[in-house]
Every structure is written in C-alpha cells, then in structure tokens.
Amino acid sequence: MPGHPSPTSMGLQFPEGFIWGAATSAYQIEGAAAIDGRGPSVWDTFAKTPGRVRNGEHGDVAADHYHRWSTDLDLIKELGLRSYRFSIAWPRVVPGGSGPVNRKGLDFYRRLVDGLRERGVTPMVTLYHWDTPQELQDAGGWENRDTAYRFAEYAAVLAEALGDAVPNWLTLNEPKTIVQNGYLYGSHAPGKQDQAAAYVVAHHQLLAHGLAVQAMRPHLGPQTRIGPALNLHPCYPADDTPEAQQATVLFDGYENRLYLDPILKGHYPQDVLADVARFSPMSEHIRDGDLEVISSPVELLAVQYYCPIYVTGAGETVRKHPTSEAFWQQIYPEGMYDILTRIKKDYGDIALTITENGLPCPDVMGADGTVQDTGRIAFLRDHFAATHRAITDGVNLESYHVWSLMDNFEWQEGYDERWGLIYVDYASQQRTPKASARWYSGVIDANGL
Template structure:
C-alpha cells in the first residue's frame, strides 16, 4: 500500500468519524447528482426523483406481496447478556467494552437486555407484534468458548429453545452466524488478520449447521464485514480498536473468505436452508457535477460497496480498489489461488442493510445533504433505499433480496402514562418502506424487511445512550414497553400495507 493511499484511507476514516453538517448550497439538486451517480457510482435513481424528501405516507394504500416477510432484527452481544454463564467464552467486545474510554459511560454488554434469561418474554412480544420473521445472531463464543473444538452443548441448547419458541409462534427464524463477537482467544492468535480464523469460522459454522440446521430456513454468514473493516481497523472505535489501513483490507479478504467457506460448509453438511451474506450498502453520489467528483465517487463506491458485492456475486475484486491499495498491500499479497472461487460460491439470497447515503467531493471527502438522526453519521434519505435496492438488481441480476436492518435512534423516554411516543421513527420507517415498495414495483425481488431493532440494546461504542428499538427497555428493571412505532408496525403487518 502506498503512503498516499494509507493517508487517504486514514483521512477518510477521520472524515467519517468527525464530519459536521454541510448544506447543499447552490450546487446541483439531488436529481442531477443522482443521475451522475448512476454512471459513476453504480447507484440507481428514481425516474421521478425531484430532490425533495417524502413528507409522509403517499396517497392511497401501498400493498406488499401476500407472502412478504415482515420482521425485526437483533444481535447476540447487543441483547443477550449472560456474558459469563453456561460456558460462554470471552469475545472481542467483552474486552473492548471493558477497556476504559472505549464505550460511552463505560457501558458493556454484560447484561444488555438480558434476553438470555428473558427470551420467552421476548418471543411473546414478537408474537404480539405480529412478526413473520425474526433475524438474530448466534454468539460464536457461546458455542465455542475459545473459537475451536467441540461445541458447547449449553450454548446450542439456548438457541434450540429460541428456535423452537419461534416455530411455536409461527415466526420464521433468520440466523446470522457472525455479528462481530469474535472469540477473544482467536483475536489473541491474530484475529481476522490471520487466514486461519476464516477456517475456524467454517468449523464453527459446520457445528451450528449440524446442530440447528433443521430449525433454520435462512442463514446469514457474516454481518457487515465492511463495519468490521472500517470501524474496527480504520477508525478504531469498534473492537478490536485498531487504526491500520494495511491490516484493514487483509481483514476484508479474510471475512469474505470466511463467508465463502461457511456457504460451502452448509452445502457439505447437506443443509436445506438458504444462505447468503449481510452487507450494509451505502449509495454513493457525487457532491457536485465535476468530473473529479465523479471519479472520486466511483472509487469511494468501490470501497463501500463493490469490494463486497463483486467478490461474492462476480468472483472478482474491483480492479480500481486493488490498484488504489497497490500490489504490495497485505490484501493483494493475501489473496491466494482459488480464494475468489470460494468467496463466490453461489448463494441463495443477499441481505441488504441501509442506513445512509454518502456524498463524495472531488478530493475524496464527504459532505452532508440531509438531516441526520441522533447517530450523526446517519443522513435521513429514504430515496437511498430505492437507489441501493434497484442498483443491486440492475448490476447483479435478480438475486432474492431481504432488508435485514433499517432504522434510526430517537430520544425515547417513558411517559408517566406508561407510553413511549417515537413519532420520528414512524415517519422514518413509513418513508423507507414506501421506497422499498417502489423498488418492488420496479422489479426488485425483495422478500422481506426487518426493522433495526426489535429491542433497545447495547449500541456498541455508544453504549446505552442511543435507543433504536420498537420496544422500549427500562434497563434497571428490564421492563419491556411497546413504543408507538411498535403499535404502528403491528398494524402495517396486519394490513400488509402502508
């Protein structure tokens, strides 16, 4: 990796971590920049784009396909708690969150939403909400304390109980194998910088497939590898807390390799379930109509989206990204013959997670065009949902898609009458679901939509400050309360329409 590229990646990390709001000024409107992005960034645009945000629900009802999978999502470390119970080992997030200064208020996931003990209550909440699908993750250190060896039966038994409870309530399980909680013992042995960890992941996946495969119709392999790469190895504000661009993209390759090995493990185990990766995809738009911004946007899109999509769905890494990293980069040197054939082992579906667009300047920086949520990195732009879904279908063919995360944090509080009014979440979800509906009408094979998140939970480096759930969790008592958005979403599910 060249010194220039290293500096560019670290600069990008700094911009992403500290960027402040920037107005659109007098430059071209969204319709113009989005049209350019369709060429240089690979982002599809709506033919009726006007450059304005939806102000609310469209006139009339928007009906979804009869078998549409309405769901919600969680992850193990964020909700389970029980960090030291029933044979669970240490994860990188246990270590990271217990290190002073790493998380807001020193918060950890030791207890979280105590789902490990309250899963039956949470299953009843899902039933009362009317969920048709529940996307959750399996804790690797709960199955293998040190990431190797025979599986921990007590850990498997917990997930068997959870899966049985979902089936009893008519809710389809969607299980994620890895949502960032790498066993600490494997991190000590090199973590995702070590090629061996990808093979350890395949062994873990094989144990889980053979123990639980008859109960899981849909498997997701690796959740948001890009977030591990960027937040864990560029920004340093997620576990393992590194700031090393050269390591970051070797990690990207090994995460992609782990995905492919897990897909092959399911096939080898004779599993009947469907399987695919879960990518957080960010539509990238030029910040202006200059040729320089167009070129910068194309490369930015390569790092944000094509690095992950192309390797899985086309069997190759983007040449512009590899050239930018340089032939001497650890990633380039880490790619072996046959790796991309493994990574591109055919999958059954692709999980898409959409939160924000990115507007790229001529010098490769970013600016903001839309209001942000409490998460300062999140610009609220529902049309980006349409753009990214149609882009994937246009560029990669009619692979079945599922939205496995979409949501925002709001300043929720429990009122004296026991209610939680999160009207901003309703507006956000309504507008993004309307965009998803437009994508379906445009031919996108979207099967399901999962709100992030079912429950308020441990929000990584932000601890418990941000609340993303449909269900309010009073952490001192672990009391659960349906927010206004939960009541609204329940009606959407019942009507199968907005």
C-alpha cells in the same frame, strides 16, 4: 396487537406473502456474558477498556435476553412479526473459537429456534455479528487466515445442530464495519488503526464467508438458503464536476463493490485493488482458488441500509440531508430505492431481504406509560414507501427487518442511543412496546401503508 393505531393510508399494498420482521444481535441484547460456558469475545474486552465505550458501559447484562427469551418471543408474536433475524454468539457455542463445543450454548439457540417456530415466527440466523472469540483475536483475529477456517468449522456445527429448522442463514454481518470501524478508525473492537491490516481483514472475512457456505451445505436441505449480510451505501457525487464523479466511483468501490463483486461475480474490483495496493498488502494474501471459494453460490443477499454518502472531487464526504441522533446517519429514504435497484441492475435477480433499517430516537417513557416515537414512525413509513417502489420496479425483495426489535447496547455509544421498537428499562428490564411497534403491527396486519 390489540389497540394498535391504523397506519396513515398511502394506498400502498405489498405483494402477497411479503414478510415483515425485526432484527437483533447477540452481544447487544443477550447479556449472560460469563454464564453457562460462554467465553469472552473481542467486544467484552473492548467495552471494558477505559475510554472505548460511552459511560464505560458493556454488554454483561444488556437486555438480559438470555434469561428473558421466552417472554421476548411472546412479544414478537404479539406484535405480529413473521420473521425474527438474530445472531448466534460464536463464543457461546465455541468458547475458544475452535475446539470443544459448549452444549449449553448450543441448547440456548435450539430453544430459541424451537420457540420461534412454535409461535409461527420464521427464524433467520446470522452466524457472526462481530463477537470474535477473544482467544482467536489473541492469535491474530481476522488478520490471521486461520480464523476463516475456524469460522467455517463453527458454521458447520450450527448447520448440523439446527439444520433446516432455520430456512435462511446469514454468514457474516457487515464485514465492512469491522474493516472500517474496527481497523481504520478504531472505534469498534478490536480497536485498531491499521490501514495495512484492514484490507487483509476484508479478504479473510470474505474467505470465511465462502468457506462457511461450503461447510454448511452438506448439513442443509435444498430449500435452505445461505447468504451474506452487507451494509450498502449508495454513493453520489457531491457536485457536478468530473472530479466528483470519478472520486465517487472509487468510493463506491470501497463501500459496496469490494464486498459485492467477489461474492456475486467472483472477482475483486480492479480499481479498488490497485488503490489498496498503495497502503495494504491485501493482494499478497489472495491465494489461488480463494475467489472460487468466496463466490460459492448463494441464494440470498441481506441488505442493510442506513444512509447515503456524498463524495467531493477530493474524495471527501459531505452531508446533504438531516442527520439522526447517530452522527453518521443522513436520513434519505430515496437511497433505499437506489441501492435496491442498483443491486438488480448490476448483480441480477438474486432474492433480497432487508435485515437492518432503523433510526435512533430520544425515546422517553411518558407519565402515561407510553413512548411516543413519532420520528421513528415517519422514518419507517418513508423507507417502506421507497421499498415498495423498488418492488414495483421489479426488485426481488421478499422481507424487511426493522432494526431493532428492542433497545440494546449500541456498541461504542453504550446505552445512550435507543433504536428499538420496544422500550427497555435497563434497571428493571421491563419491556414496553413503543408507538412505532403498534404502528408497525398495523402495517403488518394490512401488508401495506
């Protein structure tokens, strides 16, 4: 991008061919919630339930990407991004979650993929970023095993329609977030607080992942890759006591191993299953053959890193680092190195991509028409440096997608938190690249810091 500042040199060069990108999700940016045949999702319902979302906001318009996609892709090209990770809205393609395919919805994503390729940007598609069709939710949602099979049917539709034009496919985005925020805390759709159901939901989502992998394969060439997108939190003892050490192992099981082990090793962690049995019938829902399905071979693991977790001997969490505007986010770049190297140590040399990492900032448009988000630049610089060290130490990381491309609907926080490289004026829908976007362009041009 002309005029972008040179990044402060740290003397760090990334490997030749390393891919820099950014990420979004459908409900957070698309808008057009009831246009061209899109059906309602659980997030449409949740956001319009009084008291659920800050300021009563919702995603009906969001950043209006559905109508502005072409100019948004021009911005992606202008910034120099090599990869764009986005999600497809299940209710836009299969409005009821099963049954007839909405061709207008499918055509939108065809245009998006073609538009990216025409601009020299590689599309990376996430099939599911939390927007379960409401009709499926009414039938039990992820508590209902049948939803996993409906997801696999939907995945096959997309694989057949887009095929190898998308070289990297991601099945589920952060199943853990639905388990925790959607079913334990109730802060995300569907807004339940049901410990027993939460871990049944975990199993059915993992089953859906495996079924989708199997359903997509016949429609994709041998070079096209599939994997899950998991938010992983390095867990550390809050002190040196044996109790904290022990509690941290179990906490890590809930945060990381519960999702990594079945997908990459073909079994659930036994310590977690034993603990879950105290309050959830999860194990009763694991049928013969399920783990073979869940562990269907994948070629790619998408890692999303935001913060570490520190665990006390009582199994509670404490904060050890400064937090961002997001109350839950401790800023600790070293955690990026730790989680990446841990994956290689425990799960082998699978190809990795970072599909989310970013920071909300109090971004304000200045009188000169610029947004000086220096805090975001510092955050990204430090996390890029930690990533570089992991690569130097042998981690097979091939790409990095900053969260997020543009400001958007931030779930229960509505539009209060701004995570984007691009500033969105929601009244006018005008887009303005922030200082971080111009800095990031420099990193991409140099392929280094």
